[in-house]
Amino acid sequence: MQKLKLVVVGNGMAGMKVVEELLKIGPDLYEITVFGAEPYPNYNRIMLSPVLAGEQKFEDIILNSLGWYEENGIRLHLGKKVLRIDRQRRIVEAEEGMEVEYDRLLLATGSSPFILPVPGRDLDGVIAYRDIQDTEKMIETAEKHRHAVVIGGGLLGLEAANGLRLRGMDVTVVHLASWLMERQLDRHAGKMLQCELEKRGLKFLLEKKTEALLGNEGRVCGVRFSDGGEIPADLVVMAVGIKPNTQLAESAGIHCNRGIVVDDTMQTFDPKIYAVGECVSHRGTSYGLVAPLFDMAKVCANHLAMMGIGRYAGSFTATKLKVTGIDLFSAGKFEGDEHSEEIVLNDVAGGVYKKITIRDGKIVGTVLYGDTVDGQWYFRMLKEGQDIGEIRGNLMFGQSHLGNAGHEGRVQASSMTDDMEVCGCNGVCKGTITKAIKEKGLFTLEEVRKHTKASSSCGSCTGLVEQILASELGGGYSPKTSAEKPLCACTEHTHADLRKAIREEKLLSIPEVMAFMNWKTQNGCSTCRPALNYYLISTWPHEAMDDPQSRFVNERVHANIQKDGTFSVVPRMYGGITNPEQLRRIADVADKYRVPMVKVTGGQRIDLLGVRREDLPAIWSDLDMPSGYAYGKSIRTVKTCVGTEFCRFGTQDSTGLGIMLEQAFDRMWAPHKVKMAVSGCPRNCAESTIKDVGIIGVESGWEIYVAGNGGIKAEVSQFLAKVKTKEEAMEYSGAFLQLYREEAYYLERTVHWIGRVGLDYARSRVAEDEENRRALYQRLLYALSGERDPWKSVVERERKPLFESLMVEA
Amino acid sequence: MENWIKVCELEDIPQLGARVVKGKSCEIALFREGDRIYALHDKCPHKGGPLSQGIVSKGRVTCPLHGMNIGLEDGRAISPDEGCTETFSVRIEEGAVYISL
Incomplete structure (x- = not known):
């Protein structure tokens, strides 16, 4: 197939992000030509301030080296301006009479600094702050001259001023409004900022209008204001705003309104021409921060790759x-x-x-x-x-969960030194993360997770990592919410989209979902397959195909994998109640198979650790007890206290209800693990208040609490309803769990799901709506009906290929 | 000279799954994706996890212990992960799977 020709005008962050995304999803579609006005490869513009401040070098902020363009077969024309677009002939004309044909054209021309129309603006020493050349000029000037004046007390102006001050200049910031960063800060915060910056040696002149720049032999020497005042200046930096570069598009007759007007697919009024980045106007808004540009780039690449899904709906910044x-x-x-x-x-x-x-x-x-x-x-x-x-x-007191466990209670990344550990699971220090962000040009939490492994295990340090990202990238960082994130790199669709499609289109197998939802990969990946498998079996019980190869090893072999590749076996003991006969069998199994460790678990069960995969079926057969599901995204245990049977304080039969619950909801798959508890009185010895469903007996009945969590971030469960009988307690608990099973996203614990949808929602569906509660409960019972014990099923099978190894002589 | 050993029938290895072959010196994981079979030392270069127990997709296996992705073709960890595990030659003949140690 003949490749189409894609021409990109603009070699900056937005344009190259489109190319990077496009190479990922449609690597062979286009022959790509890139024009860049600057004589450098694509660099990280938001890191110019650290370069100015002397914290980084230019080499550190290059995102795509010249070698990268070459490796990907991209024709790169640096330092060459595109002068004209001929839309009839589909040709761009560049300097020196060069002409390049296109089938698709991408405009990523960025923006230019706004230069105040005052006399003297052309003098030597008057610059804007936009690219590496400006930055180098500022560094150079700082070495020879003393007085710098920055016009504009916004984000960019203050970063420039701070950098120049660190380079030893005497810096005055001139600002028209009555406080700094008036578009981002209120007066109070603006004044606090000014106070802090004054302590660092910056000077401020507020409510001053610049009237003229004064010159001496062609070089700037001062600034005069409308009130007649004057100050000396050897360098004037204009940082009063940016304007989208639309001249090229306008000259070609493409509709512009301050920026190049694009629709939600990043297409301009000419369907062969797309535009992204600071040069566009989308729904009447132009963006100057990097996060929206990247969102645009993803959508644009998707349409250039002719996948035709994904819309850009604007960004909050x-x-x-x-x-x-x-x-x-x-x-x-x-x-x-x-x-x-x-x-x-x-x-x-x-x-x-x-x-x-x-x-x-x-x-x-x-x-x-x-x-x-x-x-x-x-x-x-x-x-x-x-x-x-x-x-x-x-x-006002904040989320206060950050670093609850494993970070010495630290909540503020900025107060940490580089050698302090951020991720306790994978042993990643703050310095490793900041280094990776800078050197590898990382922008998102996912990228940091991939490159450093920080926050990729238990996730308790996610808040700290996000803070580090935010402080390194400034406005460049904008976290995505799980609601808007695609499930994984194999698809553009979110969890919610997929659940909806599976339900409404009655999709029954993973290949069906992948075909219907235009999966980008043939077999998905280890992130999407387990999620899809759960959505299928929870939405269409007894109908959808359960695919063992799309389950994590633990659920495939019905045991918990350990660090050395052995497994642990936890038999079911309903309500935590056992008897001498069971204990004898467990002891015999432990002897016979030389089980290295026997341990009592936190959920009141017995764990046999260090079992070889090959021995699992035989052990299950000898135990002759049901699987305890200690390995699954499923009901784990119902922990109980002694209750009225023996306890002198007990007001309710907690063990009885615990056994009922565990028997009824046994073998229930869920988005994540589900832990339950029943306590017989408010002393709460079964710790019901940190469970997904926790029940507390009181003299007049049972109180049902939900969405508690005792792990990474301890969360006290919230009151759902109070009921009188055990049967009602079963129905309320079951209905709540079914709602969770049907609506939560895969790997979302009840606490996070309730955090997302609100307890009021669960209450309205379960506690206040009797008909719906019954329906939910019935659906749960239907889903669980006929589920077989997985251990027994394996034991009864003649061949056990999952557990047996093939032997060879060599 | 290569010494081919018959280990099993193609059908014995589940689609997008794996089987473990026990030899005298080491354990080898046989992976199947479509009608391609790959043989790798059943040991993740990261912390020695049993790769045979991982999820197989798009020419890679995800280690069940810490989620490292290992390329089935060359045994190399997929960037940004680092490391490499030994690979073995595989041949399929008349529905039977042979490996060379």
Whole structure:
């Protein structure tokens, strides 16, 4: 097949991100030609401030080396401007009479700094702050001259000012508004920032309008304001805003309105021409931060690859200043109006100011200064439009879960030194993460996980890693929420999309789902296959195909894999009750198979550890007890206390209800593991308050609590309902679990699911709607009916290829 | 000179699954994806996990212990993971699987 010709105008971050994505999903579709106006390969523009501040070198911030272009067969024309697009002949004309044909054209022309139309703007020493050349000029000037004036007290201006100050210059920031970063900060936070920067030696002139730049022999020597005042200047940096580069598109007659107008597929008004990045206007908005550009790039690559799915629906953006040691964060509409309320914390001496703006029970904006730990959390709630009614009282005090276990209780990444451990599971230090972000050009949590393994196991340090990303990338970092994230790299679809399609289209096998949803890979991967398998069997019990090869090893061999490749065996003991006969059999098995360790588990069971795979079927046969499902995303155990049978304080028969629950819900697969407990009185000896479903007996009945968690992040369960009888307790618990089974995403514990949908939702579906509760409960019982014990099934099978090895003589 | 040993029938290895072959000196994992069979030392270069127990997809296996991805063709870890595990030659003849040690 003849390759199509793709021409990319613009060799910056947005354009190259499209090319990178395109090479991933449609590597052989196009012959690619790239034009770049700058004489450098693609570099990380948001890292210019650290280069200016002397914290990094230019080589460190190159994203795609010249070798990369060559390896991927991309024709690269550096330092060559594209002058004209001939849409009739589908040709771009560049400098020196060069002409290149295209089938598809991608405009990623970026933006230019806005230069104030004042006399003297052409003088030597007057520059903008946009690219590496500007940066080098600033570094060079700092060596020879003394007075720098930065016009513009926004994000870019302050980063420039800080860098010049660190390079030893005497820096004055001139700003038109009455406080700094007025578009991102309210007056109070703006003043705190100014105060901090003044301590670092910067000077500020606010509410000053620049009238002229004064020159001496062609070089700038001062700045004059409209009030007549003058200050000396050897260098003037204009940082008063950017404007999208649309000249090329406009000259070709492509519709522009401040930016190049694109639709949700990043297509311009000419269907052969796409545009991404700072040069576009999407739904009337232009973006100057990197996260939206990357979202655009993904969508654009998808359409260029002719997959035709994915839409860009605009981005919420948050701001963070990249000045070492200053923490500020802002997002959304933080300036209130008559319809909004504000929660404010103002600790002047401690240098902390937080404001959350709320409208109709939802966060609409936030400004944080001095303590930005919870910025990403607030931002996520803002983006998701989460109702904050229930947590309003605690909102200001933050999420406080970060690093609960394994990080010495640290919640602030900025206070950590490079040699401190961030990820306790994989032993990754802060320095390793920052180094990888800088050297490998990482932008997302997933990339950090892949490259460093930090936050890729238990995830308790995710908050810390996100903070590190945010502080390294500044405005470049924008966390995705699980609701909008594709399931994995094999698909564009989210968990919610897939659940919906499986339900509505009645898809019954993994190949069917993959075909219907246009999977990008033939066999999926180890992330999507287990998720799809669960969605299928939970949505269509007794009908969908359960695919053992799409299950994690533990569920495939019905035992828990250990670090040395051996397995552990935990037989079921309903309600934690056993008897001498069972114990004798367990002891005999442990002797006969020389089981290296016998341990009592946290869920009141007995664990036989260190069993070889080959011995599993024989052990199960000798035990003659049901599988305890200690290995599965399934019901684990129902922990119980002694209850009325023997306990002098017991008010209810907790062991009886525990056994009933465990027998009824045995063999229940779920999005993640499910732990339950029943306590016979409010002393709560079975620890019901940290379980997915925890029940507490009181004199007048049973209280049902849900969505607790005792692991990485201890979470106390929340009250769902109070019932009178054991039967009602069964129905409420079962209905809650079925709702979780039907609606949660794979690998989402009840606590995270409830965090996402809200307890009120679960209450309305389970506690308050009797008909729905019954229906849910019936669906659960139907799903579980006829499920066979997995150990018994294996034992009865004649051939056991999963467990037997093939022997060879050599 | 290569010494081919018959280990099993093609049908004995489940689609997108694996079987373990026990030899005198080491254990070998046989993976199947479509009608291709791959043979790798059943030991992850990371922490020695049994690769045969991992999930197989797109020419790689994901180690069950810590999720390292190992290429089935060359035994190399897929970037950004690092490391390499030994591979063995495989031949399929009339539905039977042979390996060379």
